[in-house]
Amino acid sequence: MSAARRTGSRAGPDPRWTLAACVLASSLSFVEGSVLNVALPAIRASYGASAEQVQWVVNAYLLPLSALLLLGGALGDHYGRRRMLVGGTALFAAASLACALAPDLAWLLAGRAVQGVGAAMLLPNSLALLNAAYEGERRGRAVGIWAAAGAGSAAIAPLIGGWLVDNVGWPAIFYINLPLAAAAILLAVLFMTESHDAGAGRTDYAGALLATGGLGGLTYALTLWSAYGSWSRGAVIAAAAGVAMTAGFLWVEHRRGRAAMMPLDMFTGRCFAGLNLFTFLLYGAFGAAMLLIPYVLIAGGGYSPVQAGLALLPLPILIAVGSPPMGALAARMGPRLPLTIGPLVVAAGMLLARRIDVGSDYWIGAFPAIAVMAVGMAIAVAPLTSSVLGSVEEQHVGMASGFNSAVARTGGLIATALLGAVLGASGAALIGGFHAAMIAAAVAAALASGIALTMLGTVKMRKM
Structure with a gap:
């Protein structure tokens, strides 16, 4: 109802x-x-x-x-x-x-x-x-x-x-x-x-404040570390504050029980925890690629902003076209296989991004990487959404969906905080840092595949 x-x-x-x-x-x-x-x-x-x-x-x-x-x-x-x-x-x-x-x-x-x-x-x-x-x-x-x-x-x-x-x-x-x-x-x-639905409202202001502070402290610490290559006093203090507030957030959520912004009993299921770890790794890696590729094409490859926008166009088109049939296929065969294969395809695309260099041709350098990553995300996106909804009880479906969306954005947040050395470089150093970052992103995507293979088991698919 x-x-x-x-x-x-x-x-x-x-x-x-x-x-x-x-x-x-x-x-x-x-x-x-x-x-x-x-x-x-x-x-x-x-x-x-x-x-x-x-x-x-x-x-x-x-x-x-x-x-x-x-x-x-x-x-x-x-x-x-x-x-x-x-x-x-x-x-x-x-x-x-x-x-x-x-x-x-x-x-x-x-x-x-x-x-x-x-x-x-x-x-x-x-x-x-x-x-x-x-x-x-x-x-x-x-x-x-x-x-x-x-x-x-x-x-x-x-x-x-x-x-x-x-x-x-x-x-x-x-x-x-x-x-x-x-x-x-x-x-x-x-x-x-x-x-x-007043009875379902969870106005967990303390949890929201501590979650924001914890994420902010950790993000600021990682940003300082990645930009300067060392743990300064400010970075250490920010990291300690972030860890303390994150611990405080978990304590508050435990005390509030089912009235919490993020009820911890949802994580008693191995599948739900695995899906969110999967989301963090895959979307963190993908977020890093989507930030760096247009930046490198413009700052290192001499693309105009319009050309960089055109370069990325295959990505949303392939994801939009490929996601519906993959969702239907996953509903018949189960989500475990597509959630294992999809991140591996994304990882392959990220390794192909190492072909992007100063003066490299778009169809040889950027396009194969973007297209392969798009295919991998199209394989994974729809099964992931349905699996998250199917991993919890009916009364937690809305909460599970919102939390998974937050985890996806947190992955991008942390990934961006780690890219300071690349964004601060120019010329050959920019390209070299970009290639190293794409290898790291590919490793994260491959780890997401391993999570799907080992932690998801037989999760059910929930229809919209």
Whole structure:
């Protein structure tokens, strides 16, 4: 039974308006995640930023998004999902405007952090609103449209962003968020029915604060270490603080039991723990590749931002086309085999990325690596999503999905924090560091394959 019916709220006049609003709102995060990578070299040159500062242009957004996703969903359950969607979208738009007008790097980083908070509010509630507006097969189709729209946004965003960077300037990549946000808010206010489930709300503020602090301390420590190649006093203090707050977070979650933001009893199942370790390794490796490849193509290969966007285009297309049939195949044969093979294919693509060099031809260097990685992710993405939902009891499905999304973004967060030495290099050193990073990423992806083979057992697949 949908959340809307559990709380007695009436159905909206036409759920397609809800779908349209949710697609527009969630596209903000999908666009932001893919468009920024082609603008990073221009942002660095504009502010004369160091490698450490470039890392924080990415991680200032990923940190609050990773830490607050679960809290954002719980607040929507408790206070109203439409309210949180509208509030998160408005906050994201205001932060985007602040980023576009940023007079210095500190202002830009603050805007990026607020964008992350807004995304943590809107993303989980967009899916929850779809879940409340549709039932049965119509719900599955609606979620499929939502996911396809995200893939389409990710495909076209680097091209639009690259053109804007070349012809208008990098601040314009933040202006494109404003009409999307305005349309989403207008549709939500006019046509969307409120949905909430006060009994399921987990307003675990202490857990959210400690999770943010713990991730922040560890991320800052790794950023300092990777940028300067040594453990300075500041890095050690940040790491110690991060570990202490992470331990505090686990203690708080244990004390709160089922009322926790992240109920620890979900991890008693070997399969759920394995799937999330798998997600951390695979998405961390993939996030590192997606940050470095366009950066190296622009800074080391002489590509324009538009050319870098075009270079990445096969990736979202192949994932969008390949994921549905792989999901159907995995439903028949089980997810263990595709989750074992997919990361190995991704790892092979990352090793092929070592063919990318100064002056290398796109079709010989970048394209094979991008295409092979895309095929590997297409094999793994749909079975992973269904397996996460099937690894927990019915009442934990929403929590499991949100936590897995947070783990995927945390993998990208940690990977970005480790790339300072590469981002701080130039010329031959940049290419050499990139090749070494791709080998490390391939090892992480191969480890994910090993996790699938040894820890997943016979996980069931849950249909949407």
